[in-house]
Amino acid sequence: MDAWVWWLIAAVGLGIPLVLTAMPEFGMFAVGAVAAAVTAGLGGGVVTQTVVFVVVSTALILVVRPLARRANQQLPGLRSGVDALRGRQAVVLERVDGEGGRIKLAGEVWSARALDGNEAYEPGAKVDVVEIDGATAVVM
Numbered sequence: 001m002d003a004w005v006w007w008l009i010a011a012v013g014l015g016i017p018l019v020l021t022a023m024p025e026f027g028m029f030a031v032g033a034v035a036a037a038v039t040a041g042l043g044g045g046v047v048t049q050t051v052v053f054v055v056v057s058t059a060l061i062l063v064v065r066p067l068a069r070r071a072n073q074q075l076p077g078l079r080s081g082v083d084a085l086r087g088r089q090a091v092v093l094e095r096v097d098g099e100g101g102r103i104k105l106a107g108e109v110w111s112a113r114a115l116d117g118n119e120a121y122e123p124g125a126k127v128d129v130v131e132i133d134g135a136t137a138v139v140m
Contacts, residue, residue, distance in 0.1 A: 007040055007049065007053075010036075032056040095122055097119070100113050112139050113133075
């Protein structure tokens, strides 16, 4: 069997743990194996194939891992759903206290309750949304 076939088998073998463990390093090694297979197909010797495998795999790890780590550490700039409503300001429509009430939040009418059960907010007051509990906004 030709050397390039063995390198492709190695690439597939390295791709399996990539899929099972979601560790991108295995994918980088698989790309290195494909590069070595191309080298073997072009007539490169065993030493050349091995050097190409090591160089490509190492280069990918040294370049891609820091980029991926940096991308994971950055906080998403766009919040959506319930997360987008926390910290927003709302207007009280019906008196809001520890028992309940109504507010206008992001153009919609929401049921609401005060974070501090002893606190009450009258219609027209501006309140801040602390959290969303089910379909009820908790405000202060």
